[in-house]
Amino acid sequence: MNLVTGALLTVHELAAVLLKIPEVEIDEMEALALAKALLAVQRCYPQIDISAHALAWVGLIAACGRVYVPHFAAYKIRVKTEAGQRPAKMQAIA
DSSP: OOHHHHHHHHHHHHHHHHHTOGGGOOOHHHHHHHHHHHHHHHHTOTTOOOOHHHHHHHHHHHHHHHHHHHHHHHHHHHHHHHHHHSOOOOOOOO
């Protein structure tokens, strides 16, 4: 998997979580197809040059998203589930 594919996967995972639309998430084959098309378009515009430093940062951000977005989503689901299982609060008798 290359940086572009990873970034596309991450963006779609994040969008699926934030928008609460799981269908927005794409799989690796879909991301690869999008990445190939995106790179083909980029070859048509050689004047747009992205530095190795910028690509490295994009790669790091994409990797962080791929690692942490699923964990954060699982945490949010667990907290929401646990909140529904707690007993009702007791009110003080005055």
